[in-house]
Amino acid sequence: MMIGDALIVSAILFAIGVVGVLTRRNAIILFMCVELMLNAVNLSFVAFAKLHGVGGHVFVIIVMTIAAAEAAVGLAIVISVFRHFGALDLQNLKLLRR
């Protein structure tokens, strides 16, 4: 019962993340939406762990570690882009168009 609810919430959160990535144009907001997607998946893992044992919990720890590494790298990239362009709106990044 609880597991089904948790999976539905996780799917909704994931969908919100996907819609955010597809509709927003600010790099930081996009990045936050990606993190939301990852955390939605974490919720699924925890729910499944209730069925299948500790493997899901281990996976959550791994995902959180990797998400932290990704955040560090992502923010560094965002800073380097801001230094070059002075903006984080993806519509301003148009050097690479033929």
Next chain:
Amino acid sequence: MTDFALPGELIHALMPEITLVVGTLILLLVSAWGGEHSSPTRLTTRFALGIVAVTAGAVILAWLRGDGGTSDGRLAGDGFRYAVDLVLLLGTAGTLALLDTEQARTRAYQAEVPVLMLLALCGMMLLTAARDLMFLFIGFELMSIAVYVLAGSNRSSARSAEASLKYFLLGAFSSGFMLYGIALLYGAAGDTRLASIGATAVGPLYLVGVALLLTGLAFKVAAVPFHLWTPDVYDGAPAPVTAFMAACVKTAAFALLLRIMTEALGPAIDTWHPVLWWLAAATMVVGNIVALAQSNLKRMLAYSSIAHAGYLMVAVLAYSADAAAAMVFYLLVYTLATLGTFAVLGIVSEGRESATTIGDLAGLWHVRPGLAVVLAVCLLAFLGFPIAGGAGFFAKWYVLQAALSSSTPLNVLVVVLVLASVVSAGYYLTAIASMFNQPRSSNAMMPVPTPIFSGVVMVVSVVALLVLGVYPTPASRLAAAGALGASPLRTVAAPQPAATAASRSQSTLPEQ
């Protein structure tokens, strides 16, 4: 199959990766010790080449000893792993040599660039060995995160920064999909091992998981319609990094795709086979047709690499041991041709911030015949031209053969492949014709003399391509050992007969 591997066993199975990581961390410490300005960056690159050589030795040793992975089935120790590892090491060594050339030209690259390449290589080698979704995800992210940074490694270039951000956002987005697919597969199977997933009954959870996983992988291998990031990223990233992405990242992603498809997703073959069929056809057609319209060389090569992803997907679809061998051979040839092409590109575009176009190649034969010949051989290898294109012909030939002799002959897809290759002649031959037939314009820059490391890369790749083009037996035999050793395909032998009958009815649909 036991539940957990003994620690000693794990260390034994991961020996090549551990060798690589220890070397890389020492290199990282040494390059950080020197501080930002004093560190001799080119020395780091050369040291990294040494580490790659030692790791290659460890891989060969493990292959010769016939190390069989771990007893819990989480790490593979088959020929496929070691053969793909060697292709990856070759690609990385070539890229490092090209990086040395770039570093001689500009001080924009820090000492950590070769370190990041080695870390990405470590992720890729973990990917080829992974038989468990956890290892697989760690390897995948280790590779991806390092390559995001590499794409932006030229800190003085705004184009490089833009490429890095675009690659990062789309890469993280796609790994989100992949991770969700992994979570659902874990939920359906109750275990993260590929073998357990391959023994699970197909249900709705399983199928949604397969779809999400396939979406994430399609982003990484740049299959149409998930390819839109590729031209921008390939164009903006520094030339050696583009070569690294085109050769090594693609190789690792395809090794992963093949292993997942054969070991874990065998039960759902009826579902994914038609989907992958259409992805492969669309990738070949769109990649080649859009490439025709490109004047920017790097964008043209990006679309050409998309098309090659389509050819490789045909090998995945053929779903046999022969197809796995054909794929390893194809990846070897593709890596060699990519290295040669980018070695020439790095010299022709030297000192230029804007994009290099096909017009910049005009008359290259008259000023630098050697460069023109190297580029011509590599482009002909991409095209699959016999003799002059070297082993490129055999690479395509083996894929076609595997596709036609698979249990569900992919006749229509083979026709698409051949027609798409004919279309690709349109842009490869245009570039070659402009090098040999057109006069050099008077205001064109004279290419700089070839640095020794780039020269070595060019000579090695062209000689290897031409020799394998006349006598492919040693490499194809090695590739066959790579597929059959302790084949990743052996485990799917059981579900195949039942699955193929059903998939035949589905995959022949487009023919009617």
